[in-house]
Amino acid sequence: MAKRHLxxxxxxxxxxxxxxxxxMIGRLGSIRYGSETHELETERIKNEPFDLxxxxxxxxxxxxxxxxxxxxxxxLKKVALMDDVYLLNNPFTFQAMEKHAAYCAMMRLGLKVxxxxxxxxxxxxxxxxxxxxxxxYNPHFDPEEVGEAIGFPLFMKPFDGGMxxxxxxxTSGEELRFAYDHSGERLMHLxxxxxxxxxxxxxxxxxxxxxxxxxxxxxxGNYRYVVEHDCLSQELxxxxxxxxxxxNAFFRWEFNSCEVIVKDGQAHPIDYANAxxxxxxxxxxxxxxxxxxxxxxxxxxCAVTGRRMRINQNTRDYFEAGDNDELPYExxxxxYATLADAYFQAKEFEEFRATALPHLDELMVDYIESPExxxxxxxxxxxxxxxxxxxxxxxxxxxxxxxxVADERAADAT
Numbered sequence: 001m002a003k004r005h006l007x008x009x010x011x012x013x014x015x016x017x018x019x020x021x022x023x024m025i026g027r028l029g030s031i032r033y034g035s036e037t038h039e040l041e042t043e044r045i046k047n048e049p050f051d052l053x054x055x056x057x058x059x060x061x062x063x064x065x066x067x068x069x070x071x072x073x074x075x076l077k078k079v080a081l082m083d084d085v086y087l088l089n090n091p092f093t094f095q096a097m098e099k100h101a102a103y104c105a106m107m108r109l110g111l112k113v114x115x116x117x118x119x120x121x122x123x124x125x126x127x128x129x130x131x132x133x134x135x136x137y138n139p140h141f142d143p144e145e146v147g148e149a150i151g152f153p154l155f156m157k158p159f160d161g162g163m164x165x166x167x168x169x170x171t172s173g174e175e176l177r178f179a180y181d182h183s184g185e186r187l188m189h190l191x192x193x194x195x196x197x198x199x200x201x202x203x204x205x206x207x208x209x210x211x212x213x214x215x216x217x218x219x220x221g222n223y224r225y226v227v228e229h230d231c232l233s234q235e236l237x238x239x240x241x242x243x244x245x246x247x248n249a250f251f252r253w254e255f256n257s258c259e260v261i262v263k264d265g266q267a268h269p270i271d272y273a274n275a276x277x278x279x280x281x282x283x284x285x286x287x288x289x290x291x292x293x294x295x296x297x298x299x300x301x302c303a304v305t306g307r308r309m310r311i312n313q314n315t316r317d318y319f320e321a322g323d324n325d326e327l328p329y330e331x332x333x334x335x336y337a338t339l340a341d342a343y344f345q346a347k348e349f350e351e352f353r354a355t356a357l358p359h360l361d362e363l364m365v366d367y368i369e370s371p372e373x374x375x376x377x378x379x380x381x382x383x384x385x386x387x388x389x390x391x392x393x394x395x396x397x398x399x400x401x402x403x404x405v406a407d408e409r410a411a412d413a414t
Contacts, residue, residue, distance in 0.1 A: 002030055002037040005303035008045045008058040008085075010065045010072050016281040016380035018044070020292045021062075023372060027363050028296070031304055033356040038304045047071050052078055059303040060086045062255070062295070067094060067275035086302045086309050090252040093313070094275060098160035099189065102273040105250060105315075109322035110332050111243060112268045114192040115150050118159060119143060123185045143180045144173035146190060152176075153193040158186045164217060169193065191270065197263040199231050203244040204257050204277060204284075204291060207298035208344035210241040211290055215259065222385070222393065227286045227403070232262060239267050242337045247272045249340035250318055252310050254298065281380055282393060285400035289408075293364040301352050307345070314339075365408050368401050377401075 007025065009018055022042045031038045045061070056079045066073035077092065079085040100118060107113050120138065124130045147154060147170070156179050157167040166186060170176045180188070202215035202225070214226040232240065244258035257277035261268045279291045301307065321327060321335040367373050381393045
């Protein structure tokens with residue numbers, strides 16, 4: 001009898017990728033691994049009262065909700081601590097997904113993060129103890145002086161932000177003072193701007209799989225991912241991918257995106273803590289099939305092999321390399337890559353992918369060409385895109401995934 005593994009989807013309002021993921025899991029059929037047969041199923045999780053001693057039915061949970069909703073976050077902690085359910089992502093390091101801890105950790109590891117300062121709230125917390133505390137311990141500061149120390153231009157951005165919300169590019173002390181005076185209760189970072197860069201990238205990592213993509217942060221949200229396969233040299237692409245996997249392995253994240261700016265052959269990570277990375281079809285377009293296929297492969301591997309949830313971090317292993325001033329940057333990256341590959345069981349995953357899922361690439365192409373996927377494509381554009389742009393986005397998405405299919409077939413033919 002086949003072993004059954006249930007993959008739970010913890011969702012908010014997303015339409016496209018859950019439907020595609022469920023369809024691909026359904027098309028996989030039985031998986032033969034070792035001497036056993038396995039079957040995968042999916043279920044969308046309901047947010048309900050729960051007994052802390054109940055046993056959940058899930059082997060793996062993909063979390064897209066708990067970064068902003070406390071109830072499922074506490075449920076995730078329970079099922080990880082008590083039931084060994086494998087989670088994408090680790091709820092115990094969510095605080096690091098508020099950017100600040102991630103910046104600090106990667107700076108210590110020697111990555112080329114731009115100069116970054118944290119400045120106090122303009123409007124302080126609503127707490128009666130704040131005023132007497134601040135009178136004693138919060139000296140006056142001049143934001144323009146901080147700006148001068150960093151250098152203009154710079155970016156002011158929320159320490160816990162995402163999706164470029166609340167981000168301002170600032171070119172002078174006067175602009176900085178105005179932006180700070182209007183920042184309200186948000187705690188802000190000031191970060192040096194990398195000007196006249198060569199390539200802006202965003203990488204999507206799912207387990208040990210990483211796709212490095214050219215990214216245009218100034219474009220409309222549906223047009224930021226640019227299809228340009230050779231935008232980086234092989235060496236730089238490998239470095240950017242290593243940075244993305246390093247961040248994930250360090251914080252025990254499985255499903256994350258990482259923004260890295262490349263200038264003069266140097267890779268500068270600027271944003272790499274995203275609890276719910278964008279995988280919408282309207283955004284990823286050409287790259288959407290890769291994301292779904294990779295998510296299916298990693299979830300299948302975790303469920304079938306019984307991969308254990310790793311709650312605690314092994315930060316000391318990374319700091320031993322990061323704190324060694326005699327190690328050049330390239331050797332540190334090599335050590336981080338080895339640690340990340342070990343965490344993600346990269347060799348074991350590749351073996352599983354080749355032996356248990358040899359038909360996954362073909363299944364993905366067949367699904368993308370199917371009327372079933374086209375119906376998902378149309379319904380997602382109608383649900384997520386304003387009415388006047390729906391037809392344009394439907395045709396663009398159809399064209400993009402058709403190009404992906406053509407490229408996949410061409411690669412198979414060589």
